[in-house]
Amino acid sequence: MSSAAVTTASASPTTNAGKSILARLGAAFVGRLVIIIPYVWLLFFFLIPFVIVFKISLSQTAIAIPPYTPALDFSGGVSGFLAQLKQLSLDNYAWLTQDALYFNAYVTSVIIAAVSTVLTLLVGYPIAYGMARAPATIRPTLLMLVILPFWTSFLIRVYAWIGILKPEGLLNQLLLATGVIHQPLIILNTYTAIFIGIVYSYLPFMVLPLYSALEKMDYSLIEAAKDLGCPPTSAFWKITFPLSLPGVIAGCLLVFIPAVGEFVIPDLLGGSQTLMIGKTLWNEFFANRDWPVSSAVAVILLLLLIVPIMLFQRAQARAQEMDR
Amino acid sequence: MKSLGSIRRDFAPWNDPNAKPYIQFDNVTKKFGDFTAVNNLSLTIFEREFFALLGASGCGKSTLLRMLAGFEEPTAGRILLDGQDLRGIPPYRRPVNMMFQSYALFPHMTVENNIAFGLKQDGMPKPEIASRVAEMLKLVKLEQFAKRKPHQLSGGQRQRVALARSVAKRPKVLLLDEPLGALDKKLREETQFELMDLQQNLGLTFVVVTHDQEEAMTMADRIAIIDKGEVMQVATPAEVYEAPGSRFVAGFVGNVNMFEGKIARGEAGSASIDAGNGITIRTDNAGTAGAGTAVTFAIRPEKIKVSSKKPAEAVNAIEGEVYDIAYLGDMTVYHVRLDDGQVVRASTMNAARITEDPLSWNDRAWVSFRPDAGVVLTR
Numbered sequence: 001m002s003s004a005a006v007t008t009a010s011a012s013p014t015t016n017a018g019k020s021i022l023a024r025l026g027a028a029f030v031g032r033l034v035i036i037i038p039y040v041w042l043l044f045f046f047l048i049p050f051v052i053v054f055k056i057s058l059s060q061t062a063i064a065i066p067p068y069t070p071a072l073d074f075s076g077g078v079s080g081f082l083a084q085l086k087q088l089s090l091d092n093y094a095w096l097t098q099d100a101l102y103f104n105a106y107v108t109s110v111i112i113a114a115v116s117t118v119l120t121l122l123v124g125y126p127i128a129y130g131m132a133r134a135p136a137t138i139r140p141t142l143l144m145l146v147i148l149p150f151w152t153s154f155l156i157r158v159y160a161w162i163g164i165l166k167p168e169g170l171l172n173q174l175l176l177a178t179g180v181i182h183q184p185l186i187i188l189n190t191y192t193a194i195f196i197g198i199v200y201s202y203l204p205f206m207v208l209p210l211y212s213a214l215e216k217m218d219y220s221l222i223e224a225a226k227d228l229g230c231p232p233t234s235a236f237w238k239i240t241f242p243l244s245l246p247g248v249i250a251g252c253l254l255v256f257i258p259a260v261g262e263f264v265i266p267d268l269l270g271g272s273q274t275l276m277i278g279k280t281l282w283n284e285f286f287a288n289r290d291w292p293v294s295s296a297v298a299v300i301l302l303l304l305l306i307v308p309i310m311l312f313q314r315a316q317a318r319a320q321e322m323d324r
Numbered sequence: 325m326k327s328l329g330s331i332r333r334d335f336a337p338w339n340d341p342n343a344k345p346y347i348q349f350d351n352v353t354k355k356f357g358d359f360t361a362v363n364n365l366s367l368t369i370f371e372r373e374f375f376a377l378l379g380a381s382g383c384g385k386s387t388l389l390r391m392l393a394g395f396e397e398p399t400a401g402r403i404l405l406d407g408q409d410l411r412g413i414p415p416y417r418r419p420v421n422m423m424f425q426s427y428a429l430f431p432h433m434t435v436e437n438n439i440a441f442g443l444k445q446d447g448m449p450k451p452e453i454a455s456r457v458a459e460m461l462k463l464v465k466l467e468q469f470a471k472r473k474p475h476q477l478s479g480g481q482r483q484r485v486a487l488a489r490s491v492a493k494r495p496k497v498l499l500l501d502e503p504l505g506a507l508d509k510k511l512r513e514e515t516q517f518e519l520m521d522l523q524q525n526l527g528l529t530f531v532v533v534t535h536d537q538e539e540a541m542t543m544a545d546r547i548a549i550i551d552k553g554e555v556m557q558v559a560t561p562a563e564v565y566e567a568p569g570s571r572f573v574a575g576f577v578g579n580v581n582m583f584e585g586k587i588a589r590g591e592a593g594s595a596s597i598d599a600g601n602g603i604t605i606r607t608d609n610a611g612t613a614g615a616g617t618a619v620t621f622a623i624r625p626e627k628i629k630v631s632s633k634k635p636a637e638a639v640n641a642i643e644g645e646v647y648d649i650a651y652l653g654d655m656t657v658y659h660v661r662l663d664d665g666q667v668v669r670a671s672t673m674n675a676a677r678i679t680e681d682p683l684s685w686n687d688r689a690w691v692s693f694r695p696d697a698g699v700v701l702t703r
Contacts, residue, residue, distance in 0.1 A: 223395055224428035226415040228442030228493065238441075242432050 050302070057295035058088035068291050092296040102280065102297065106304065109277040112191065112266075113259035116198035120206045120255045121248065123199055128210035128247075129240075132217070143211070146204050158197055158268050165193050165269070189271025197265035202258065206251040213247025214240070249312065257305050277301055335545060336560075337370040345404075346371040346529055347392070347497065352401035354387050354553075361387040363553035364401070374523050374530045376544035378537060378577075384553035385533045389499050392531065393422045406496065416445070421495035425502040427486035429474040435485050436461070436470040442493045460488040463522070480511050487519075491526060498523075500532040504539060516542045537577050541565070549573050565624075570703040574622040581628070581668050583621040587614065587700075594695065597621050601664035606639050608696045623698030628670035628691050630658045632681055638692035644668065646687045658683065660691050 059068040070084040096102045131142045149157060164170045165188040172184040187193050217240065225235040241248075263278030270276070277297065284294035337343035347369040354362040361384045369375045377385040390396045391403060394415030403410045410418065421442065429438050436457050443453045461467045464484035474482055483506065490498055503519065504512040520543050523530045534540050540547045541561040549556040549564065549572075556576075557569040568574035571582065585599035587610065595610035597619060605621050634641050647667060648659035657671045668691050683689055 218426065218428065220424050220426050220428040221430060223393075223415070224422075224424055224430070225441070226395075227393055227420075227422045228489070229416045229445035230441070231414075231416050234445075239430060 053295045054299055055088070056291050057092055057293075057299050058090065059292045060087070060089075060091070061290050061292050066291065067289050092292045093300070095293060096296055096300065101275070102277075105275045105277045105280040106300070108275045109260050109262075110304070112194060112198075112276060113256050113262070116195050116202070116259050117252050117256040119195055120199045120202055121252060124203055124206035124210055124251065125248075127203075128207045128214055131207070131211050132214035139215075146207050146211075149204065154201065155264060158201065158264055161193070161197055161200065161269055162188060165196065188269065189273075191270065191274070193269035193271075194266050194274065194276075197269045198255075198259050198262065201265060202255040205254040205258075209250040209254065210244060210247040213244040213250075217243050253309065253312070257309075260305060261301055335372070337373070338368070338546065343370055345369070346373070346406055347531070348404040349388070350402050350404065352388075352391065352398045352403060354384070354391060354396060355399045361553055362391075362398070365550075365553065365555055366401075367548060367555060367558065369529065369531060371529055372527055374520065374543055374545045375532070376540035376547045377531065377533045377550055378540040378547050379535065379550035380576075381535055383550045385535075385550045386501060387553075388550070389422070389501055389531065389533045392497070393420055393499055394418045419496040420499055421490040421493055421497075422499040422501065423486050423490040423503055425505055427474075427482050427506075429482060429485055429489070431474055434471050434473055435466060435477070438474070438485055439489045439492050442489065446493065456492060460492050463491075464488045479506055480515070483507060483515065487522070491522070491528065494526070495528070497529045497531060500530060502534055503532060504536070505534075512539070519543060541577075549576060551576075567699060568622065568701065571620050571622070571701050574620075574699070574701060579625050579669055579671075580622050581625065583623075583666075585619060585621060587617045587619060589615060595700070597700070601662075603642055603662070603664065605698070606695050607698055607700055609698065610700045611702075617702060620701040621698050622701055623693055625657065625669040625671040626655075626673070627697035628668065628693050630660060630670045630672065630683060631690050631692065632683060632687060634690045635692050638690075639695050641690050641692040642668075643688065643690055646683050646685055646689050649683070649685065658689075660689055662691075 055072070056068055059070060061067060062069045064071075070087050072081065072084055074081055076083070127146075131139060131146075134142055162169070166172075167184040167186060167188070169188070171187070172181075175181045176184065187196070221239050221243070222232075222235050225239050226232065230238060261278045261281075262276065263282055266274045266276040266279055267282070281294050281297045281301070284290050284297060288294075345368040347367075349365055349367040352362055352365050353360065363384075365384075365388070367388075377388055379385045387396060391398055392405075392410075394410070394413060397411065405418075405420070430441065433441070439457045439460050440453050443456055448456070457470075458467075461470055464487060466481060466484055466488070469477060469481060469485075474485065477485065483503070487503070490500075500519075504515055507515060516539060519530075532540070532543065541564075544561060546558060546560055547564050548558045551572060557564060557573045559567070559569070564573060564577050568577065568580075574580045574582070583597070583599040583603070583605060585597040585603075585605065588596045588598040588604065594606070594608045595615075597605040597607065597610075599605055599621065607621065610619075629635070629638075630646075634643070642662055644660040644662040646658060647661040650657040650659075653674070655671050655673050657669060660668045660670060662668060670691055
């Protein structure tokens with residue numbers, strides 16, 4: 001943006017100096033604006049809602065609209081507002097530690113998300129690798145096919161899996177008909193179904209960053225490794241995989257983070273007994289109408305996810321620093 | 325003693341009928357779909373030779389190199405290395421190493437790890453690896469850059485890391501794919517001599533692919549000129565330049581003037597060529613071409629003298645008009661348009677600072693040359 005401003009200004013330096021300065025200021029403002037917009041967006045749609053949720057998590061539940069106290073208002077003046085602030089407490093967070101349900105739900109969610117992420121990586125890596133090594137002419141088509149499922153609603157796609165996985169579903173019919181099994185497999189309403197659902201739903205988020213990392217890799221590096229005496233499998237682990245690590249990390253974060261808080265998949269495929277934090281949150285909010293506790297659950301979930309991301313980013317920044 | 329060009333070293337196994345060939349391409353053909361990259365090509369390279377494959381891009385020279393390295397298998401024919409047929413041997417088991425045009429340095433490894441990569445693959449003991457890496461770093465003068473990553477190096481330094489990595493394993497043959505292509509002119513000239521010294525000191529066989537004739541002429545013991553997947557000529561740089569085997573080679577390497585004509589009269593090598601328009605060329609290099617043969621007389625610009633008056637002693641002198649003059653400092657290039665319209669290029673070394681016989685645009689001038697200055701080509 002600023003470079004464009006410089007060009008316009010220098011294109012007519014002598015005609016009207018005042019105008020060119022104005023143009024430059026205008027362009028600088030536009031340049032700033034472009035940077036400001038996403039921050040304003042984040043402020044209004046992330047930071048402020050988070051502060052509100054955080055505030056609710058410090059409140060107490062009440063039979064009222066909204067269902068918690070205090071509902072901060074400024075009618076009582078500054079002193080009234082401060083008095084309301086004093087009612088806030090960390091009770092809900094303490095409550096989360098007293099009932100093992102929440103701890104178990106967090107741990108289960110993290111484990112399920114981690115296992116699903118590893119499974120998605122195992123399924124996604126060969127796909128991305130095959131795409132990156134495919135002839136350049138068919139790569140756009142393959143890319144299109146990966147994105148294609150997004151054209152249908154996520155909810156409908158997860159629903160479709162019920163039809164496939166249920167005891168009298170398509171998968172069991174196929175396996176029974178071909179004689180592979182004699183009793184229908186119980187997959188629906190188990191953790192297996194949740195893994196299948198998460199791997200299926202989040203596969204594109206794994207494949208795309210992996211593909212972009214693998215695709216830009218210079219194939220002559222593999223040839224060089226082979227030339228120096230490295231067999232293909234070993235060349236993969238010594239050259240291809242380390243060089244695709246940024247894609248692996250990006251893909252894993254893109255799968256792990258939403259999978260921890262996933263609600264639809266465990267609800268539809270995992271049945272009633274699954275204990276995941278997304279479902280717990282839903283229950284607290286809609287079934288118990290306990291907004292403060294569900295807000296506390298949400299805040300803890302956010303912290304749980306933000307900490308590893310920040311640690312990862314700091315490690316990455318340090319690695320870049322060392323390279324410089 | 326008379327010889328073509330200058331003799332660089334006493335090394336000419338190709339003239340020795342008992343010399344054992346080291347690398348042999350036997351009737352090798354390589355097809356990619358319908359496209360024939362290499363067409364029934366045979367070539368012999370000797371141990372410790374610095375051999376250049378010279379040709380325009382797409383002529384098949386890189387395919388030859390890649391077949392030697394094992395990245396491509398010949399469609400037909402065979403390649404022998406030290407008597408062993410290379411067919412079916414994967415690249416990681418061939419005793420050859422390649423320096424890639426893009427250098428292909430591993431971006432996630434330091435300079436020393438790049439160099440050590442091949443040695444680790446061979447399971448060399450650690451202390452030996454360390455000493456070999458140190459030796460290689462010293463060889464390419466990069467000792468203080470051992471811990472750097474490739475992206476922290478300049479283009480010339482990367483080129484030297486690539487070189488060190490490819491010679492670290494002491495391969496039987498080192499393949500170099502356009503090794504100096506990415507360097508600027510000055511660095512390229514320096515590096516040419518470094519490569520030659522390296523080859524001499526290590527006693528390795530080098531096969532280099534290049535499209536730069538100057539590079540091939542400078543470094544190679546012999547040059548194979550490749551066109552459309554076929555060998556046009558294999559010879560020493562001096563032979564390629566002074567005794568090209570065909571019109572293609574004469575035109576491909578250096579500048580040349582060509583006169584089309586017919587042998588009018590010939591005996592024992594010397595002949596008169598009737599080049600039309602009253603131009604008769606007398607040459608001592610007619611070879612076996614008999615009277616009546618259609619030939620091309622090729623002569624290099626620096627072997628033609630330009631003067632304002634017809635030299636009294638000249639056997640061959642043709643009159644024309646100065647059409648263009650390019651003063652290059654060390655030499656001057658004249659373009660003289662003969663009376664039949666053909667433009668002859670002549671270059672004169674500016675051995676003295678003052679020219680005795682100044683010529684200018686549109687001056688009448690004579691081009692003259694000795695009877696042994698040019699060659700007669702029948703192909």
